[in-house]
Amino acid sequence: MKKLIFLLISFSYQYAFAQFTNIMIDNIGNPEEPSVCVNPKNTNYIVAGANINNVYQSLDGGLTWQKDILQSPYGVWGDPCVFTDTSGAFYYLHLSNPPSGNWIDRIVCQQLPNSGSSWSTGTYMGLNGSRAQDKEWATVDQQTNTIYVTWTQFDQYGSGDQDDSSVILFSKSTDQAATWSSPVRINRLAGDCIDSDNTTEGAVPAMGANGEIYVCWSNRDTLFFDRSLDGGVTWLDDDIFVDEQPGGWDYYIPGMLRCNGLPVTKTDLSNGPNHGTIYINWTDQRNGSDNTDVWLSKSTDGGTTWSSAVKVNDDEYEKHQFLTWMDVDQVTGYLYFIFYDRRDYSDQTTDVYMAYSTDGGATFTNKKISSEPFVLTTSVFFGDYSNISVYDGKIVPIWTRQDGNATSVWTAMIDFATLMEEATAFESDHFMLHQNYPNPFSDQTTIDIDITSGGYYSLTLYDITGRKVAVLADNEKLYKGRQTFTLDAAQLKLASNTYYYSLQKGNEVQTKKLLLR
Numbered sequence: 001m002k003k004l005i006f007l008l009i010s011f012s013y014q015y016a017f018a019q020f021t022n023i024m025i026d027n028i029g030n031p032e033e034p035s036v037c038v039n040p041k042n043t044n045y046i047v048a049g050a051n052i053n054n055v056y057q058s059l060d061g062g063l064t065w066q067k068d069i070l071q072s073p074y075g076v077w078g079d080p081c082v083f084t085d086t087s088g089a090f091y092y093l094h095l096s097n098p099p100s101g102n103w104i105d106r107i108v109c110q111q112l113p114n115s116g117s118s119w120s121t122g123t124y125m126g127l128n129g130s131r132a133q134d135k136e137w138a139t140v141d142q143q144t145n146t147i148y149v150t151w152t153q154f155d156q157y158g159s160g161d162q163d164d165s166s167v168i169l170f171s172k173s174t175d176q177a178a179t180w181s182s183p184v185r186i187n188r189l190a191g192d193c194i195d196s197d198n199t200t201e202g203a204v205p206a207m208g209a210n211g212e213i214y215v216c217w218s219n220r221d222t223l224f225f226d227r228s229l230d231g232g233v234t235w236l237d238d239d240i241f242v243d244e245q246p247g248g249w250d251y252y253i254p255g256m257l258r259c260n261g262l263p264v265t266k267t268d269l270s271n272g273p274n275h276g277t278i279y280i281n282w283t284d285q286r287n288g289s290d291n292t293d294v295w296l297s298k299s300t301d302g303g304t305t306w307s308s309a310v311k312v313n314d315d316e317y318e319k320h321q322f323l324t325w326m327d328v329d330q331v332t333g334y335l336y337f338i339f340y341d342r343r344d345y346s347d348q349t350t351d352v353y354m355a356y357s358t359d360g361g362a363t364f365t366n367k368k369i370s371s372e373p374f375v376l377t378t379s380v381f382f383g384d385y386s387n388i389s390v391y392d393g394k395i396v397p398i399w400t401r402q403d404g405n406a407t408s409v410w411t412a413m414i415d416f417a418t419l420m421e422e423a424t425a426f427e428s429d430h431f432m433l434h435q436n437y438p439n440p441f442s443d444q445t446t447i448d449i450d451i452t453s454g455g456y457y458s459l460t461l462y463d464i465t466g467r468k469v470a471v472l473a474d475n476e477k478l479y480k481g482r483q484t485f486t487l488d489a490a491q492l493k494l495a496s497n498t499y500y501y502s503l504q505k506g507n508e509v510q511t512k513k514l515l516l517r
Contacts, residue, residue, distance in 0.1 A: 020367075020369050020412040020413055020414050020418075020437070021412065021413040021435065021437050021438060021439055022371040022372075022410055022411070022412050022437065022438070023062060023063065023064075023065075023411050023413065024408055024410050025048060025050075025056050025065045025067075025398070025409045025410060026050065026054060026056065026065070026067055026408060026409045027406065027407075027408035027409075028067075029054070030380055030406060030407045031050035031051060031054050031407060031408065031409045032050060032051050032380075032382055032383035032400040032409070033050060033079070033080065033384055033385055033400065034048055034049065034050040034080070034383070034386065034387055034398040034399065034400060035049045035050075035080040035082045035385075035387045035398070036048040036049075036082060036387050036388070036389045036396050036397075036398040036411070037082045037083050037084055037090065037389045038389045038390065038394055038396050039084050039088050039391075040084065040088070040330075040391045040392070041084075041087075042088070043391055043392060044058075044059060044060055044061040045057075045058070045059055045088075046058045046061070046062055046396055047092075047112065048065075048082060048398055048409070048411075049070070049092055049094070050080060050400075050409050051079075051080065051383060052076065052077060052078045053069055053070045053071070053076035053078075053094075054067060054069065054070070054080075055067070055068050055069070055070045055082075055092060055119070056068075056409075057115070059115060061394070061413070062411050062413060063413065068119075070092060070094070070110065070119060071119075071121075072096075072108055072110060072121055072122040073098070073099075073122075074096045074097075074098045074101075074106060074108045074124055075096045075097030075099070075108075076094050076095075076096075076097070076108070077094065077096055077097040077103070077104055078094060078095055079093075079094055079095045079135060080092060080093070080094055081093040081136060081137050081138055083138050083139075083140060084140070085140050085147065086140065086142055086145045087145070087176075088114070089111055089112065089176065090111070090112040091109055091112070091147070091177060092109070092110045092111075092119065093107060093108070093109050093136050093138055093149065094107075094108055094110075094136075095107065095108070095134065095136070096108050096124065101127075102130045102132075103132070104132045104133055104134055104157070105127060105128075105129075105131070105132065106125065106126050106127040107124060107125050107126045107133050107149065107151055107171075108122045108123070108124045109122060109123055109124070109125070109147075109149075109173075109177045109180075110122040111177050120177075123173075123177055123178060123179065123180065124180070125149065125171040125180035125181075126151065126153065126169060126171065126183050128153065128183070130156075131154060131156070132153070132154040132156070132157035133151055133152075133153055133154075134151060134152045134153075134154060134157065135151055135152045135201060135202065135203070135384075136149055136150070136151035137149070137151070137204040137205060138205065139205045139206050139207050139213075141207055141211060142207065143211060144174070144211070145174075145176070146172055146173065146231065147172060147173045147176075147177060148170065148171075148172045148205050148213055148232060149171050149172070149173075149180075149205070150168060150169065150170050150203035150204070150205045150215050151168070151169055151203060152167070152168060152169075152199070152200055152201055152203065153166065153167050153168075153169050153183075154193045154199075155193055156193055157193060157195065158193060158194065159192075159193040160193075160194060161193075162192070164193040165191060165192065165193065166190065166191040166192065166200045166201075167185050167186075167187055167190055167200055168185070168186040168187040168203045168215070168226075169183040169184065169185060169186065170183060170184045170186050170205075170213075170215075170228075170232050170235075171183045171184070172231065181232075184232060184235070186215060186226050186235050187200055187217065187219070187224065187226065187239055188237070188238060188239050189219060189220070189224070189239055191219045191220070195250075196249065196250040197220065197221055197248030197249050198219065198220050198248075199219065199249065200217055200218075201217060201218050201219070201249050201260065201262070202216070202218045202249065202262040202263050202264075203215050203216075203217045204216070204262070204264050205265065206265040206266050206267045207267060207269065208227070208276070208278070208302065209267065209269055209275060209276040211229075211231070212227055212228065212302065213228045213231070213232055214226075214227050214265055214267060214278055215227075215265055216242060216263045216265045216280045217263065218245055218248070218249040218260075218261060218262070218263055218282070219249075220248075221244060221245050221246065221247070221248045221249075222241065222243075222244055222245060223241075223242040223243050223244075223245050223263050223280065223282065223297075224239040224240065224241065225239070225240040225241075225242050225265075225280070225299075225303050225306070226240065227240075227302065227303050240303060240304070240306075241306075242263075242280060242297055242306045243295075243297055243309050244284075244286070245261055245263075245282065245284045246284050246285055246286035247284050247285030247286070247289065247292070248261070248284075249261055249262075251284070251289070251292065252289065253292065253320055253322050253376075254320075254347075254348050254376075255348035255350075255375070255376030255377050255378060256376055257378050257381055257382065258384075260323075261282045261283040261284050262282065262323075262384065262385055263280050263281065263282040264280065264281045264324070264325055264326050265278065265279070265280050266278075266279050266280075266281070266326055266327060266328045267279070267328065268328050268333045268360070269328075269330050270328070270329070270330050270331055270332060270333035271333075272332060272333030273333070273360070274333050274360040275333065276300070276302075277298050277299070277300050278298060278299045278302070278303055279296060279297070279298045279326065279328065279335065280296070280297050280298070280306075281294070281295070281296050281312070281325070281326040281337060282294075282295055282324065283295065283321065283323070283324050283339070287318070288318060290318050290319075290320075291317075291318040291319065292320040292321055292322050293311050293312075293313055294311065294312040294313045294321045294337065294339050294355070295309040295310065295311060295312065296312055296326075296335075296337075296361050297309050297310075298360070298361055312324070312337050312339075312355050312364050312366075313341065313343070313353070313364075313366060314355075314364060315341075315343035315366075317343055319341070319342045319343045319345075320340075320341075320342045321339050321340065321341050321343070322339060322340050323339060323340050323383075323384070323385055323386050324339040324386070325338050325339075325385060325387050325388050326388065327389055329390045329392065329393065329416075330391065331391065331392040331393070332358075332392075332393070332416075333360070334356060334357065334358050334416070335356060335357040335360070335361055336354065336355070336356045336388055336390045336395060337354065337355040337356070337364075337388070338352065338353070338369075338386050338387070338388040338397045338398075339352075339355075340352060340353075340386070340399070341368070344373075348375050348376050348377070349373045349375050350373060350374055350376055351368050351370050351373050352368070352369050352370035352386075352397070352399045352401075352410075353366055353367065353368050353369065354366075354367050354369045354388070354395075354397055354414070355367070356419070365419075367419075369397060369412045369414065370399070370401070370412075371437050374401050374402050374403060375402070376402055377405075379404075379405045380402065380405055380407055382400055382402060382407065383400050383407075386398065386399045386400065387399075393415050393417060394415055395414040395415060395416065396411060396414075397411060397414065398411050431449055431450065431452065431453070431457070431503065431508070431510070432450045433447075433501075433502075433503040433510040433511070433512055434447070434448040434449070434450070434512075435512055436487070436501070436512065436514045439514050439515055440515035440516065440517045441489070441515070441516060442489070442496075442516070442517045443488075443489060443490070444487065444488050444489065445486070445487050445489075446484060446485065446486055446487070447459070447472075447484075447485045447486075447501065448482060448483070448485075449478070449482065449483045449484075449485075449503060450481075450482050451478055451479065451480050451481060451482075451483065452480065453480065454477070454478060454479040455478070455505050455506075456475045456476065456477050456478075456505065457473055457475070457476055457477075457478045457503060457504065457505050458471070458473055458476070458503070458505075459472040459476075459485070459501065459502070459503050459504075460472060460501065460502050461487075461492070461499055461500070461501050462499065462500045462501070462502070463497060463499055463500075464498045464499065464500075466500075469492070469494070469499070470492050472501070473485075489516055494516055495516070496516050496517050497516055498513060498515055498516075499513070499514050499515075499516060500512070500513050500514070
């Protein structure tokens with residue numbers, strides 16, 4: 001019988017990763033630098049943003065998305081930060097470009113009270129003459145619903161004058177972003193204004209277990225940390241040293257106009273064993289300029305002392321992993337990371353990986369989550385960060401992809417239950433049959449098999465009634481590793497319907513459902 005499926009690739013089991021359904025959110029207007037947030041009140045309700053003024057909503061857990069253009073009288077100029085408060089209302093922080101003011105002269109916050117409503121025109125913080133306000137992020141106190149925001153202020157953005165400096169500022173709102181407090185400076189050691197290694201950058205705040213406010217930033221090839229115990233009124237007199245950041249905030253990745261090691265601060269507020277632990281996630285080049293890695297450090301004493309950095313990416317090659325972000329599932333306390341990864345390539349070809357840890361960062365599981373690699377070039381701006389949001393096992397990564405001179409924004413359908421099913425399958429079976437991707441599909445789809453024990457396998461396609469419609473592999477000898485097949489609906493003369501495919505070795509059988517549109 002002539003084979004109906006073409007074997008594309010096979011590589012070692014050590015670097016075989018699960019495949020997840022990828023969803024393109026937007027590819028119009030070169031979107032990049034995405035932010036995303038799952039609503040804890042309803043995890044099927046997700047909001048995302050992307051440069052420069054794009055906002056997206058999904059009401060079905062990320063399967064479909066509605067796009068709108070965010071507008072404000074203060075201008076919308078990128079650096080999106082999407083988050084929710086305790087009522088489930090969404091907020092969108094961004095930079096400004098007002099018609100009668102200066103470029104990025106303030107931080108703007110717009111609110112979406114609930115699904116179906118309109119975004120507010122926005123309020124702002126940080127307006128300080130012609131000084132530039134940049135790289136903002138927020139966190140929310142779950143006890144008081146206070147919104148806390150930190151960002152970088154430049155005396156003059158891009159200036160090389162040694163009299164011009166950059167500092168980390170803080171502001172808060174106790175009335176759902178209606179008004180904002182006067183900014184307070186956090187850091188003691190100022191940076192320059194060049195927007196590079198000696199600039200204060202990357203302030204991502206996090207709440208402590210007892211209402212503390214934590215924040216880390218990068219400056220002069222070093223990660224610094226500060227905290228407030230009184231709602232941001234006062235901060236420590238000295239910046240606490242977390243770790244060196246070899247290569248600095250601003251380092252080189254082939255194919256990128258620029259790349260940074262932005263530190264992300266998160267705290268475990270779950271009822272799990274690591275309650276109260278503070279985590280900082282970043283990238284640097286301590287292992288060489290050709291070997292960028294993802295790192296994690298943690299503190300169990302409120303940020304006074306920090307653990308030695310542990311590597312999150314589990315490859316053993318001199319390759320680049322960059323633009324990381326992390327989140328903590330506040331129900332389970334599990335840690336999740338997203339980053340771009342070149343472990344399987346010797347050029348600028350790039351995948352997207354997710355890592356997770358269920359033991360407070362002691363060990364990590366890495367999984368490739370992008371369905372197809374892409375090549376980065378300097379022809380377009382790729383953005384300064386990716387993002388990930390997790391709540392109660394609902395995992396929503398978001399990333400930028402580049403194809404030629406165009407960028408697009410993507411997500412993947414992932415939940416913790418599926419991750420555990422896969423882990424169990426590897427422990428107990430000789431193989432694991434993955435969900436086809438894309439699914440649903442209209443032309444071609446791909447089926448992956450990870451095999452831990454070689455042997456003779458059969459792969460069979462059935463219609464919804466259980467009738468066999470194709471034998472894709474007939475007792476075929478397959479070897480340890482990943483086997484990737486392409487299913488061609490036209491070649492098989494399949495009509496739009498629901499089908500099932502089963503992989504069998506001896507008495508072991510695994511079955512998945514696929515949808516042909």
